[in-house]
Structure formats: structure tokens, C-alpha cells
Amino acid sequence: MEPDGSGGGGVSRPPPSLPSSGDGATASAETPGAPQGSARPPLLPSSPELLEFDDDDEDLEVFSKDASLTEVNSFSPLMPTSPASMINQYKFEDEPESKDIFITVDDPESHVTAIETFITYRVVTKTTRGEFDSCEYEVRRRYQDFLWLKGRLEEAHPTLIIPPLPEKFIMKGVVERFNNEFIETRRKALHKFLNRIADHPTLTFNKDFKIFLTVQAWELSSHRKQGPGLFSRMGQTVKAVASSMRGGTVKNRPEPFAEMNAYVDIFSQKISLLDKISRRVYKEEKDYCYELKEFGPIHTLWSASEEDLADTLKGVASCIDKCCKATEKRMVALSDILFPALHEYLLYSEILMGVLKRRDHIQAELDAKVDALYNKNTESELLSEEIGKLEDKVECANNSLQADWDRWKQSMHLDMKSAFNDVAENNIHYYEQCLATWESFLTSQRTTAHVCLEESSEDQP
Template identity: 70%
Template sequence: MDMNSLSPMMPTSPLSMINQVKFEDEPDLKDLFITVDEPESHVTTLETFITYRVVTKTSRGEFDSSEFEVRRRYQDFLWLKGKLEEAHPTLIIPPLPEKFIVKGMVERFNDDFIETRRKALHTFLNRIADHPTLTFNEDFKVFLTAQAWELSSHKKQGPGLLSKVGQTVRAVAWSVRGVKSRPEEFMDMNDFIETFSQKINLIDKISQRIYKEEREYLDEMKEYAPIHTLWAESEEDLADTLSGVASCLARCCTATERRLSGLPEALLPVVHEYVLYSETLTGVMKRRDQIQAELDSKVEALTCKKADADLLTEEIGKLEDKVECANNALKADWERWRQNMRNDIKSAFSDMAERNVQYYEQCLATWESFLSSQSDFCSKEPCEEDP
């Protein structure tokens, strides 16, 4: 998908985003299956929170058992994401759902919000499980297998607060300083990310608006079947016809509800996930630039002879290796992510297109059958001529 050839101000149709996609069949070698379910509310004197059951089934030898069951809260998922970013700064870590209330949700802990978050957390873990590198991360294994007290103990083994603050200050300094010469392939990658972000955010807004308008249309259409039923009771000559119209409207309402269920179940979550992915990609590029900026600062110090030359030369050698590893990791993960993105978007829009075709065929057949019955009725019962 060549996003650079698209005008950032013009919306892109879903078809044009996926019309050049080709996929190869790969053998199913999955050996790690994760399910997030059974949300449970917890109320303490200090806070109210939700935990989710995480069930893992695996055939991997590095696991002590073939099945594990633990309970995790949202902040545990945040910890895992942070550890993955720390260990693999230039890999594309799957996004988590937003921490706070999502658009359209009034109550933070209502059933719709909890279910939406549960599905997103389930997707998050399975994205990691399917990743060729992240799936073997030790913190990921601990997250899936450790009981609550064990996980708390493991969290305390990380770097101290002062160490984290120091790393953050250095990262911010290198970020502000910037890189002198970002390689051209990463310049192209950054341009793609900016354009992709504009397009996917636009698609997300349009999808949300369509869903809202379709819901309003359905609510209005639901009023017509009862109205025609009441009308039939007061018009003896038109009773059969009006009752038929009411029946058609009721069937069309049922079909519309079935079609609309596909938007929040299939299309909207996929589109919104890639909105969050666009933010993740921006973060990945920043971390890559920070690593390169650190190298640039050491090279500049050596050129100006601001420190011990031998020590700087050794540090530069290590940083050059670090930059090369970071770049190679990002390039490999970038292609994997782009292929998954194309596949996900293609599947989501193809599924919705199929649902729409079935919906319109069903409604068309409903009304054609009704009109046919009315034609047959008129042919058997000649209508009186108007005076």
C-alpha cells in the first residue's frame, strides 16, 4: 500500500487501501492459546477496579504446565506493555485500549465498557502471542503464569525509580536534540506513518458517524410497523395491505439490527485498533531516533575531543551495534505489521460488504414478495373505478 502517493487531505476508500494486497498461505504452527474472559468487579476502601481471567494453553516446553489460569487488572496489562517496550524499543508492540472512558460510554464500569475492554485485552495478548519475538519474552511468560503475589514480587525486581527517571531525562534530551541525518528508508517510513494516521483517523470518524446514523434510522423505522398495525385496525378495506406493510417493516428492522451488529463487533474495533497503532508507530520512531541521537552525541563529543578518546571510541562501537540492531528489528517488524494491517483491514471491510449485500437482498426479497402478493390480489379482485 503506497500511502505516499495519496493526498493527505483526501479520504481514501477502503478498497484502494487493500487492492494491491497478496497473501501467501502459511502453515498453522500456533502453540500458545490465550483467552481473556470473566470480568469481575472488586471494591476496596481505596479503589474500585475490574480483573479479568486470563487462561493460557500451550505445548511449549519452557512452560511448567500445559494450562494456566490467572486474574489480571488493567494496570498489569500496562506493566507488560511497558516491559515489552523497554526490552524491544523498536518492535511494534500491540496497543492497549484507552485507560479512560472511551467515546460514547457514560459509565466507566458499565457492561458495554467492560466487554469492549475485555475484547481489546484479548486481542492485545493474542497479538503478542502471535509475534515471532515478543511471544518468547520472559515478562510475557510471567504475566501469563504467575499468581498475583508472584507478579507483584516480579514487578519489584525492575529498575529503581531514580534509574527510570535518569533514563527518561536522557531520552527526552536526545529526543529534543534530534538526529542529524535519519536514513532515507526511515524518512519514508515516517512519512507513511503520518499519512496512515490521517487516513485511519478519518475512516474511524466516518465509521462512527455511519454507525450513529444507522442506529437513528433503525430507531425511527421501529415506529412504523406498530403505526401500520394500528392503522389496519381502523381501515377495514385496507387491513390486509397495511398488515402486510407492517410485517415487511418488522422483518426489515430485524435485518437492520443484524447488520448493525457487525459494525461494533467486526469493523469498528479493527479500525480503532489501528488508530491506536498509528500512535504506537509514532512512539517506535521516536525511540529509534533516541538511540541514533545518543550515538550522534558520542560521535560529536569524539570529534570535539570533549572526553577520553579511547572510552568514547568503545562507547561508539557499542552504540553503533545498538543502532544497527534497532534498525534491523524495526525494518523486519515493519513488514510484518504492514502485512497484518492489510489483512485485518481487508477482512473487516470485506465482511461488512458481505453483510450489506445480504441485508439489501433480504429487504429487497421481502418487499418484492409483498408487492407480488398485492398484484395477485388486484388481478383477482377488480378495483372499482373512481367516480
């Protein structure tokens, strides 16, 4: 369906029959350590400087109004060109038997209005769930729609760990140069965001998640207007600030959640440092690669004036060129595998802090009521009833957070192991390739030297 100017139409399709497990082809679910084959960003992209977060303007994008996405699939050739082919991206034999919903975010399109320029993404859903009216849906969503979904999930499940969205930021001086790269990076992050929700045992059945996947643009706009109003949100913010001003920490925080707070503090520091160092290493590798690109041709030019050394100099130039190409491939793998994993969990650390604060806020309410009852500031019967409700609320919050915490840690460990293992394998392949290149050169030089020695000995009387 072609989107209208509003930026997000939706269409449902008649129920198709889902293919059997043998129909799966290439897995498209994006996990750290699984770069999309030939779908690579331009080699050695410049790293734009992050200036500021755009929290005020709800839908400002960073694209010029003449930005063209006519060849948008050029940077993602593995993405299906039609929703019907989406199902072939998954290896059904690798999926758990209980998986009954598959989501793909693809086909970004630029929309230009008199006021703004923004991007919409196609969201294709295939499912066998009974609560859905159809087995296949195709809608277009813009970034602010994803923000709405995340906000609704946080409101409905305050002590569950909601997956992070990519930040909405403004870049300086690189509008024309990084469009495709930026769009593709965001598309991957949005794809992962929806699939994280779909795989979550609770969030996947959220009513707003279903609405996001299925309804047309005007219906989604209607649902968005039904959210909490400005004054309600301001009231919640003031209440939260007042609570934090009263104490800052809760009384008698249970030991598991005290350990969680300590863990998140350390995790945030370590993952942030690892992200910074990795990007610094990438920059140094890029500088090294640029030097190699200048180093090789010098040997070729030199060979033109040194007849006796011509073959040797050309051989060195060829080896340097091969090593340069191998370095570029290793850097692309680094940016496709390690960077997304580290950055996603850097965002997760902020989300975890927010979840723990919301849990503490619930317990702080209970502590305040207990103190009021102890001091007999109000009627005991009314307070006892409120305390009973708050105790149940705290227990539910603790149980849901504990279960989600265990699930998150398991997922984080798997993702980090996969990313580091893939980076290690790429490094091994890189060094093996470079070593083989130079060993081949040395072998050829020894052979040449041996032949020359034999010819010289034969010429002697």
C-alpha cells in the same frame, strides 16, 4: 480457582494431553471480521462520550461499587465455562503447525474493596513448550497487570512494535448502563493483546510474558516491584526530552525510516478519519432505525380504520418491521467487525510513532558522539569505543524495526481486508433481505389485485 481480594491468583495444572487437530470446534481467536456468533452486545447501545484518559490513577475503574457480574457470561455465551474446555475453541487444522501456545481471556469478575472497585479477568494458557513447567495455567489478572506487561515489553524491546492495550478512560453519566458492554469490549481487546504477543516471533519468548501467564498474584506483585524505580523513569524521561530539545530530528536518517515516518503520519490521519466517519454513519443508522420503529406501527394503527386498505397497510408495517430488524443486525455487525479493527490500528499508529522516536533517539546518541569526536572535545580512544558500541546498537535497532515493520504491515493489510470484506458481505446480505421483503409484498399485492379484478369482472352482467 476463586480469586482472593487481591485481584489475581494463579494456579497451574498437571500436564494434560493436547487434543489432535480433529478436536477443534469454533475458533475463538478474535480477529476483525469474526464476530462471536450469538455473543452480541445489546442492540443499538448508546455511544458514551469519552471524556478523558486516566493516566494518573493506576487502577481506577469506572464501575459502581454495587456493580454485579453474577450473569457475566450472559454476554459471552461462547466462552468456555471451564479452562479444560478452552482448547475446543480453536480449529487446530487452521493453525500453523508451529503454534504451540493458546491463550484465552474470559470470565470477568468484579471485586469491591474499601478503596476501589476493579475487574479481574481469567487468563487460561495451554502450551506444549518445554520451558513451561506445566501444559496448562489459569491465573486472574487485572488491567494494571496488563499495563505492567506492556511496559516491560517496551523496555526490553524498544524498537519492536508492541500490540496496543485498550485505553483506560472514564465515562460520564453511563456507569450503570454500559457495564457489561464495556467489560466485554475490554475483554476482547485484552484477549487480542495477549494473542498478538503469543504470535510474535520475539515477544512470545519474553520472560515477563511467561511470568504474566503463569505466576500467582503475590509472585507477580513481587516481579512488578523489581521494575525501574520512579527516579530511574524520571531520569529516562528527562534524557529523552533533552534529546528532543537538542535537535528534534536526527542527521542522515536512513531512507527506509524516513519513509516509515511519512507513512505513519498519513496512516494516522486516514485511520482516524475513517474511524470518526464510521461512527458518524453508525449514529445516523441508529437514528434511522428508531424512526423505522415508529413508522411501522403507524400503518398498523391506520389499518384499524381503513377496512379496504387493512391488508395492504398491515403488509407495509410487516415489511418495515423486517427491515428494521435487518438494520439492527447490520449495525451490530458493524460495531463488532469494523469498529474494533479501526480502533486497534488507530492505537497502533501512536505505538508506531513511539517506536520510530526511540529508534531516532538511539541514532541521535550516535550522532552526538560522532560530532564530539570530530570536534575533539574528549579523549579519542574512549569516544571511538563508545561509537563502536552505539553503531552496533543502531544496527540492531534498525534490523529489528525493519523486520517488525514488514510483519506489522502484512498483518494490518490482512486485518483490514478481512474487516472490509465482512462489512461488505453484511451489507449485501442486508440489502438482499430488504429487497426480498418488499418484492414479496409487491407480488402478494399484484396477486390480490388480480383476484379482485377477476371477481369484479365476473360480477358484471
